[in-house]
Amino acid sequence: xxxxxxxxxxxxxxxxxxxxxxxxxxxxxxxxxxxxxxxxxxxxxxxxxxxxxxxxxxxxxxxxxxxxxxxxxxxxxxxxxxxxxxxxxxxxxxxxxxxxxxxxxxxxxxxxxxxxxxxxxxxxxxxxxxxxxxxxxxxxxxxxxxxxxxxxxxxxxxxxxxxxxxxxxxxxxxxxxxxxxxxxxxxxxxxxxxxxxxxxxxxxxxxxxxxxxxxxxxxxxxxxxxxxxxxxxxxxxxxxxxxxxxxxxxxxxxxxxxxxxxxxxxxxxxxxxxxxxxxxxxxxxxxxxxxxxxxxxxxxxxxxxxxxxxxxxxxxxxxxxxxxxxxxxxxxxxxxxxxxxxxxxxxxxxxxxxxxxxxxxxxxxxxxxxxxxxxxxxxxxxxxxxxxxxxxxxxxxxxxxxxxxxxxxxxxxxxxxxxxxxxxxxxxxxxxxxxxxxxxxxxxxxxxxxxxxxxxxxxxxxxxxxxxxxxxxxxxxxxxxxxxxxxxxxxxxxxxxxxxxxxxxxxxxxxxxxx
Amino acid sequence: xxxxxxxxxxxxxxxxxxxxxxxxxxxxxxxxxxxxxxxxxxxxxxxxxxxxxxxxxxxxxxxxxxxxxxxxxxxxxxxxxxxxxxxxxxxxxxxxxxxxxxxxxxxxxxxxxxxxxxxxxxxxxxxxxxxxxxxxxxxxxxxxxxxxxxxxxxxxxxxxxxxxxxxxxxxxxxxxxxxxxxxxxxxxxxxxxxxxxxxxxxxxxxxxxxxxxxxxxxxxxxxxxxxxxxxxxxxxxxxxxxxxxxxxxxxxxxxxxxxxxxxxxxxxxxxxxxxxxxxxxxxxxxxxxx
Numbered sequence: 001x002x003x004x005x006x007x008x009x010x011x012x013x014x015x016x017x018x019x020x021x022x023x024x025x026x027x028x029x030x031x032x033x034x035x036x037x038x039x040x041x042x043x044x045x046x047x048x049x050x051x052x053x054x055x056x057x058x059x060x061x062x063x064x065x066x067x068x069x070x071x072x073x074x075x076x077x078x079x080x081x082x083x084x085x086x087x088x089x090x091x092x093x094x095x096x097x098x099x100x101x102x103x104x105x106x107x108x109x110x111x112x113x114x115x116x117x118x119x120x121x122x123x124x125x126x127x128x129x130x131x132x133x134x135x136x137x138x139x140x141x142x143x144x145x146x147x148x149x150x151x152x153x154x155x156x157x158x159x160x161x162x163x164x165x166x167x168x169x170x171x172x173x174x175x176x177x178x179x180x181x182x183x184x185x186x187x188x189x190x191x192x193x194x195x196x197x198x199x200x201x202x203x204x205x206x207x208x209x210x211x212x213x214x215x216x217x218x219x220x221x222x223x224x225x226x227x228x229x230x231x232x233x234x235x236x237x238x239x240x241x242x243x244x245x246x247x248x249x250x251x252x253x254x255x256x257x258x259x260x261x262x263x264x265x266x267x268x269x270x271x272x273x274x275x276x277x278x279x280x281x282x283x284x285x286x287x288x289x290x291x292x293x294x295x296x297x298x299x300x301x302x303x304x305x306x307x308x309x310x311x312x313x314x315x316x317x318x319x320x321x322x323x324x325x326x327x328x329x330x331x332x333x334x335x336x337x338x339x340x341x342x343x344x345x346x347x348x349x350x351x352x353x354x355x356x357x358x359x360x361x362x363x364x365x366x367x368x369x370x371x372x373x374x375x376x377x378x379x380x381x382x383x384x385x386x387x388x389x390x391x392x393x394x395x396x397x398x399x400x401x402x403x404x405x406x407x408x409x410x411x412x413x414x415x416x417x418x419x420x421x422x423x424x425x426x427x428x429x430x431x432x433x434x435x436x437x438x439x440x441x442x443x444x445x446x447x448x449x450x451x452x453x454x455x456x457x458x459x460x461x462x463x464x465x466x467x468x469x470x471x472x473x474x475x476x477x478x479x480x481x482x483x484x485x486x487x488x489x490x491x492x493x494x495x496x497x498x499x500x501x502x503x504x505x506x507x508x509x510x511x512x513x514x515x
Numbered sequence: 516x517x518x519x520x521x522x523x524x525x526x527x528x529x530x531x532x533x534x535x536x537x538x539x540x541x542x543x544x545x546x547x548x549x550x551x552x553x554x555x556x557x558x559x560x561x562x563x564x565x566x567x568x569x570x571x572x573x574x575x576x577x578x579x580x581x582x583x584x585x586x587x588x589x590x591x592x593x594x595x596x597x598x599x600x601x602x603x604x605x606x607x608x609x610x611x612x613x614x615x616x617x618x619x620x621x622x623x624x625x626x627x628x629x630x631x632x633x634x635x636x637x638x639x640x641x642x643x644x645x646x647x648x649x650x651x652x653x654x655x656x657x658x659x660x661x662x663x664x665x666x667x668x669x670x671x672x673x674x675x676x677x678x679x680x681x682x683x684x685x686x687x688x689x690x691x692x693x694x695x696x697x698x699x700x701x702x703x704x705x706x707x708x709x710x711x712x713x714x715x716x717x718x719x720x721x722x723x724x725x726x727x728x729x730x731x732x733x734x735x736x737x738x739x740x741x742x743x744x745x746x747x748x749x750x751x752x753x754x755x756x757x758x759x760x761x762x763x764x765x766x767x768x769x770x771x772x773x774x775x776x777x778x779x780x781x782x783x784x785x786x787x788x789x790x791x792x793x794x795x796x797x798x799x800x801x802x803x804x805x
Contacts, residue, residue, distance in 0.1 A: 349573060
């Protein structure tokens, strides 16, 4: 054999690192500027989708205090994201709650952290697909001027199978390893922002004309989150707010991709949140002023429209241009659906690799270089989850969003505490370390834990969410419990089948000071 | 200074990747060249989703897996061939391969071309297709199920009458330098089934082949039997099938005049030829490297 390795010590290096050529890591090093990073941030948040899914449930929880809740809801997200950034810098080869929590707390909590992330993404996938289905039929109805078409979405079987089509499409694109280009992303983001501003302005014009559905005079007290009727309502609102900012933290952790890793991520994160803040406040205030919080036909308190408010409000507010809203939400949720698939698939791949999941999950498609098996499983599970919910729940979208809030609180919380624990030996080494590695994630983690516990307890009430119940217990609670218990059971089975991971043989526990 | 030629093998852990490797082995063995077995991974370009930076875990695992794939390839390379393995990241597979060919000063890129085609015939996969539109060096396409023969016994060169065929011949001369293989020059002629077999077109082709032959013999140092043939048929595909093909031969074809200077653009005729061809095809850009 006349073999020689072209690359010295490590076999996995490139042949050259010429400028603009090949880099050793998969990230396009130094290619993203401030604008690009901001677009990525907004695109991750997917504001059109997020707002249509969360406005209703938030009003149901906190009424007119929605703008205030949206503002305080950002605080735990910010605190946790600061901790995330530290973990990301300390362990650049790890990138998920699973690896971080396992390194900090060992296999058991690490496994559950990974599970929480997978469950949250599977739930959001099914919600995204559900919203896409609604808007798909609404758009057809608007396009052909035939309102009957929009009602097709109400048919359970048509709905479930259209959802399947969307999930299969997104799954296929992810499996093929295809990715939306930057240009597509810019256009989608610009379009979403434009339509949402259009919607808000149109709603405000209706208000001043006196043609609003249930005109509600503006009040500065809406911005006071402490006027919420109870702590339970406050907790539910914050839990939903975490959902609306979900994805923002991505901008903070983009290092190598950015042109100026020192400054760009921080600036992009600030710019993103500024734009999102203004947008959310504008939309929530204008929606309140147009619709009020009543339970009338277009009232934000109406349970029939809560899970997807723009579907109901776009027509009355925007008139013939409502189809633009359908396009914006449909494109936003479809693009999000596709990009979100990557998350659980890669987490499952990682768990498969470290033998926390069966080996099959670690399979990488040789042709498309994507986590093939994990992607398919994510699709199947998301669809089955959606189908079951569609049959069980009277308002599948509201209930999934509430469940999602609980799940996000859980895995973000675990990660925040993982940060504190992982860095415990060095937090007193500097003021910066104290603030970013201890105080911020600890506070964030505690807030999330309180919100998590409160919403979980409140969700036992059959009135919670859509009011669906099983045996007098709220569906959201049952759902959350089933998902957690399923995780624990699967973890125990996995422990029996392949104990290596649980004995710390594949991924070791440690702190930032062990090297 | 003697330069050892080297060929980039576009490897992936699939049947197509294996076919590319086999063709690389066949060509390297004939010409005492070395192989640069390259596996290209797609660089992450799209935005992450709501899920926090899930990509870093994935990249590490992907690179691990790719390294294992490359390690396994090494076992398939026969002892008489020198090969190195390379793991590359690029925006797209074809870009990575072209970059690699430039960085490694390679003479050819070898790729498994088949993708779901019927009956051992070429259906060009997307990577091969992209290479055929952008590569500055000749691209060799391995057909479905290809395995390296002990020796390449014949090279067939399809010659068109358009200007630029000298470039193809120069590439062929370079490849067959000092080799003991048979050479066959063919032109493909589409004839109307209704018309006579010995059409004026076919007669013109014979005259053209003589000119080609003369050019080749002036430049070549290879030793082997040289033949000429005219393939005729109702279509290019039929004309290709009208010729006999050995399992252990290679075909050469030039790229179309439509190409930007020094890049390949597979002409319509060559494209259709490809569909009917049972042997590997080397596509030479109009103006190869000096």
